[in-house]
Amino acid sequence: MTVRGGTTGSAGWDARYASTDLVWSPEPNVWAVEVLEGRAPGSALDLGTGEGRHALWLARLGWEVTAVDFSGEALRKARAVQAESAPQTAGRITWLQADVVQYVPPRRSSSAVVMMYLHLDPVSRRTVVRNAAKALAVGGVLLVVGHDTTNPAEGFGGPSDPDVLFSATDVVVDLAGLPGLTIRRAERVRRPVRDGQVALDALVEVIRSA
Template sequence: MSGASGMDGAGWDERYAAVELVWGAEPNRWLAAETADLPPGHALDLAAGEGRNAIWLARRGWEVTAVDFSGVAVERGRRLAGSEAADVADRITWKVADVRDEVGPAGAYSLVCVIYLHLVADERRRALWHAANAVAPGGVLLVVGHDTTNLTEGVGGPQDPRVLFTPDDILGDLNAGADGAAADWIVERAERVRRPVHTTGGETRDAIDALVRLQRSR
């Protein structure tokens, strides 16, 4: 989603303006699978892009705050949420903000998701601390992104190794501790997962993602 290192809000505005839907309309497969067992509550979608995940959650009863630093993406998401096909405008609050800054009240969300946010390590760590701080006790933090090994063993995704990460990197970021990030976490899942991708050459190859799902115990 929006937020890859090396491109600012204006750059992402241009990218979103160039095509109808950068990421498509379907939710991220890992988000759909990992939240299927959660009762609807309040969710925070960071680097939400055009809102495909926020809209999917809202259609399942969640109240969602969707944040991205591209105003073009946020406006498109707002329009999509209000369309006849989605009809969830009243369930999503849209915000234009930089997720490296604190964008949600502490302990306010039963689900915080950070899907394909790729930043250099210190900026990623800062964004994750804010994300963690927003999770309520008993709530879930879900982080998904292109794994470091995807660069050599997978397909697609950023080609800059500085913005890729592993599940251990995410756990290490949170263990470094800052405010709510120092909370006790139950590691429900922290592993590399494979995602089939159809290439332009007609082949199907696996992209390798890092997936971390944590529950905040306090």
């Protein structure tokens, strides 16, 4: 996850990742499992990979993954987790240190692109979302999930800065005008977390149809 606000820049995230064992759960997010688990493995792009939980999960399923994050410390930890718990994925993941806002993936190169809890200012988010969609091969899926704009008031956890939160509608607007895309799903979803609490997520699933 990246948040431009609060913990800012790669140095801030390096410090956060260095301060604890794992910042995020090692298990894949429920929405990633729901959307991607049944798909035939191909090439995947994980934008804002953090400690690599989704890249590692996809690689275990047979995907070839490019995992991008601007925090060198996050990627160091991701490689350590890979070596310890998923050595069978060696050679299936390319760990790439880059700012996702500046990174431009090859067009039509990925069967799946995931943006999981990548929280950016609206202009940066639009850039990343549109580049992610352009990276989809025909038949490929883009999954964008983040804390919904309503989560601070009605849900649990996540950032509270309204400048980096978004709704599913915001992402659909970000994608407007790009040809060959089908919005399969765009909604606010409820995600159980702990102690009976519920987080409210924005979820957008996009298929490249042409």
